[in-house]
Amino acid sequence: MVNRLKLVVLFAMALVAFAGNSILNRYALLEPAIDPASFLVIRIVGGAVMLVLLVWLRSLFHRPQKQSHSKGSWWGALTLSWYAIAFSYAYMELQTGFGALVLFTAVQLSMLAITLYQGTRLSRRELLGVIIAFGGFVYLLVPSMQLPSSLLAAVLMASAGVAWGFYSVHGRGRGFPLANTAFNFVRAIPFVLLAFWWQAPDLIVSTDGVMLAMISGAITSGVGYAIWYLVLPQITVTTAAIGQLLVPLIAALGGVLFAHEALTMHLLIAAVAILGGILVVVLKRT
Numbered sequence: 001m002v003n004r005l006k007l008v009v010l011f012a013m014a015l016v017a018f019a020g021n022s023i024l025n026r027y028a029l030l031e032p033a034i035d036p037a038s039f040l041v042i043r044i045v046g047g048a049v050m051l052v053l054l055v056w057l058r059s060l061f062h063r064p065q066k067q068s069h070s071k072g073s074w075w076g077a078l079t080l081s082w083y084a085i086a087f088s089y090a091y092m093e094l095q096t097g098f099g100a101l102v103l104f105t106a107v108q109l110s111m112l113a114i115t116l117y118q119g120t121r122l123s124r125r126e127l128l129g130v131i132i133a134f135g136g137f138v139y140l141l142v143p144s145m146q147l148p149s150s151l152l153a154a155v156l157m158a159s160a161g162v163a164w165g166f167y168s169v170h171g172r173g174r175g176f177p178l179a180n181t182a183f184n185f186v187r188a189i190p191f192v193l194l195a196f197w198w199q200a201p202d203l204i205v206s207t208d209g210v211m212l213a214m215i216s217g218a219i220t221s222g223v224g225y226a227i228w229y230l231v232l233p234q235i236t237v238t239t240a241a242i243g244q245l246l247v248p249l250i251a252a253l254g255g256v257l258f259a260h261e262a263l264t265m266h267l268l269i270a271a272v273a274i275l276g277g278i279l280v281v282v283l284k285r286t
Contacts, residue, residue, distance in 0.1 A: 010231050015243055017224025019250035022100040024216040026091045027259050034209025036088035037192075037199030042210060044084055044185055044192045046217025047225075051182035054226050058178070072183030079167040080184050081191035086160035093153035095261045097252025098140070101271055102154055104248045105137045106161020107168070108278050114169050129280030136273025143266065178229045241282040245275045 025043075028034050034042075091099055112130065116122070122130065144150040167184075232240060248271060255261040 007231060007234055010227050011235065011239075011243060014224055014228040014231055015246055016250060017220040017227065018244075018247045019100065019254060020220035020224070021087075021216055022091070022096050022103070022251040023254035023258055024212050024220060025088060026094070026096040026099065026255060028209050028212040028216075029088075029091050030259055031206075031208070032204055033206045034213060035199055035202060035204040036092060037196045038203055038205050039209065039213045039216070040084045040088040041189075041192050041196045042213035043088075043217035043221060044081075044188050046214045047221040048182065048185035048189060048217075050218040050222030051178065051185055051225065054222065055176075055179045055182045072180050072187055073170070074187060076167060076170055076180065076184040077187030078191065079163045079170065081188040083160045083163040083167060084188065084192060085195050086156045086163065090153045090157035090160065093150050094157060096255025096259055097248060097261065097263065097267055097271075099153075099157050100248040100251035101140060101267070101274060102137075102157040103161045103164070104244070105133065105140075105274050105278075106158040107165045109134065109137070110162040110165030111169055112281070114165065126281045129277045131277070132280065133274045133277025136270045136277060139273065140267070140270035178226055181225050181229075242279065245279060245282075248275070 025039060028039055029036060087103070090102075094102070109130075141151075141154055144154045235243075252261075252263060252267065252271070256263050
């Protein structure tokens with residue numbers, strides 16, 4: 001059991017790592033230091049190597065127990081692959097904070113839709129929260145509707161969020177989560193290689209781009225997920241959910257600092273509506 005201070009630090013590191021994926025992807029494509037297909041292949045391969053290494057290291061110090069039965073699934077790999085592909089290509093057009101907010105909203109709304117399909121009923125307060133969040137989401141997307149390329153990128157990012165929502169729900173209660181994630185990354189490699197093959201005539205690769213993709217895969221994805229799974233059993237569901245509300249805001253701040261993007265009033269208003277609405281649902285449920 002890590003002590004309280006370490007827990008807070010690890011929790012913050014996990015949130016920064018999640019936001020870091022948006023920051024690194026956008027920054028790499030903005031230069032452009034690398035093309036989206038090369039970025040996602042290096043990210044997935046780097047993440048797979050790091051996660052398998054971490055699972056192996058953990059097995060040296062802990063009894064395997066559920067780990068031996070945690071080998072991922074092809075459905076998990078397919079949804080993970082679509083998330084990674086859509087995520088990478090969407091950031092060719094979207095700013096960091098905007099993209100992270102679209103992704104986060106799509107993840108939360110898709111997971112909520114799945115629970116409703118499974119028979120969960122919403123209270124009036126939860127329904128109000130969903131309406132506010134969805135209204136904020138529509139408000140966020142309105143300017144993109146005037147630009148076909150931006151609208152397509154927003155739809156791509158939303159589909160990445162839906163894929164991650166399905167991935168998260170599918171992975172619940174399936175043995176050792178770190179091992180499942182590791183093997184899903186390994187299984188995802190053939191799928192992302194198809195995107196790489198499709199992009200082959202237009203590849204852009206530089207040393208900086210490769211380094212950014214490797215950091216995204218090994219550190220902000222691989223190590224980030226490992227830290228998250230270490231922290232998750234030691235915090236409440238409410239703390240985890242509210243913490244995730246900060247990820248789009250951290251990503252937006254990173255976009256301002258590293259990609260010199262503007263933090264617009266439109267984005268802030270949409271963020272308040274979306275995150276506030278989801279917070280209402282989270283607090284009611286817990």
